[in-house]
Amino acid sequence: MSDRVVVAGAVCDRGRLLAARRSAPPELAGRWELPGGKVEPGELPEEALVRELREELGVEARPVERIPGAWPLKPGLVLQVWTAALVSGTPRPLEDHDELRWLGPDEIHTVDWLDQDRPAVAEAAGRLRAH
Ligand code: 523
Numbered sequence: 001m002s003d004r005v006v007v008a009g010a011v012c013d014r015g016r017l018l019a020a021r022r023s024a025p026p027e028l029a030g031r032w033e034l035p036g037g038k039v040e041p042g043e044l045p046e047e048a049l050v051r052e053l054r055e056e057l058g059v060e061a062r063p064v065e066r067i068p069g070a071w072p073l074k075p076g077l078v079l080q081v082w083t084a085a086l087v088s089g090t091p092r093p094l095e096d097h098d099e100l101r102w103l104g105p106d107e108i109h110t111v112d113w114l115d116q117d118r119p120a121v122a123e124a125a126g127r128l129r130a131h
Contacts, residue, residue, distance in 0.1 A: 003072075003076055003077060003078040004038060004039070004076055004077050004078070005038070005039045005045055005048075005077075005078055005079075005080050006036060006037060006038050006039070006073060006077055006078070006079050006080070007036045007037070007038075007039055007045045007046075007048050007049045007052065007079075007080055007081070007082065008033065008034035008035060008036030008049075008079060008080075008081045008082075008117065008120070009034055009035055009036055009049050009052075009053055009061060009063070009081070009082055009083075009084040010034050010067065010081055010082070010083045010084065010120060010121070010123075010124035011034075011035070011053070011061060011083075011084045011085075011086065011091070012083060012084070012085065012124065012127075012128060013085070013086050013102070014102075015104060015105070015128055015131070016102040016103055016104050016128070017102070017103050017108065017121070017124050017125060017128060018034075018035070018091060018100060018101075018102055018103075019032045019033075019034075019100070019101045019102075019103050019111050019113070020032065020033055020034070020035040020056070020057075020093065020096075020097040020099075020100050021033075021093075021097055021098055021099040021100070021101075021111070022096060022097060022098075022114075023093075023096060023097055023098040024096065028114065030112070031112055031113070031114045032101075032111040032112055032113050032114065032117075033113065033114045033117050034081060034117050034120060034121065034124075035052065035053060035056050035057060035096075035097065036048075036049060036052050036053070036056075036081075037052040037055075037056070037096075038077075045080060045082070046063040046082065049061070049063050049082055049084065050062075050063065053084065055094070055095055056093075056094060056095045056096050056097065057089075057091040057092060057093070057094060057097075057100070058089055058090075058091065058092050058094050059086055059087075059088065059089035059090070059091050060086075060087040060088045060089055061084045061085065061086055061087060062084060062085050062086075062087050063082040063083075063084050064082065064083040064084055064085055065082065065083055066080065066081070066082050067081040067082065067083060067120045067123050067124065069081070069119060069120065069123075071116045071117075071119065071120070072116075073116055079116050079117070079120075081117075081120035081124075083124060083127065104128070105125050105128045105129045108121060108122075108125040
């Protein structure tokens, strides 16, 4: 059986990357992540990402490209990451997060990222620098 995919967005705007602080569950609360969630049956990962960013942040976003790689989370669950651009709205922590921060390339290491997010965050930060 193939793993269930969790999609996350490296949302970039004006040279900064969006970081979201989880409010739950207790073992992850306070750690920072690229916002996203589980792909539902019948959904494409990109569709799930658009839905999750709408639900969690209240924005319309556009997936841009997949960051190569897939990171195991727990048995049966794997993380995939897309870069994403804001189409409309200002991100607000509506669901699952209690704080958001826009980080420039030199500020990426100022928050405590979830371990599994770190490789994709590093890649996204490198792309911010390159643009
Ligand atoms: N991660 C993770 N990094 C990351 C996300 C969005 C999620 O490591 N950027 C992990 C955290 C959880 C699992 O993936 O162990 C599911 O993420 P969650 O809880 O954000 O997904 P939901 O909101 O789809 O989950 P449900 O509560 O089941 O709806």
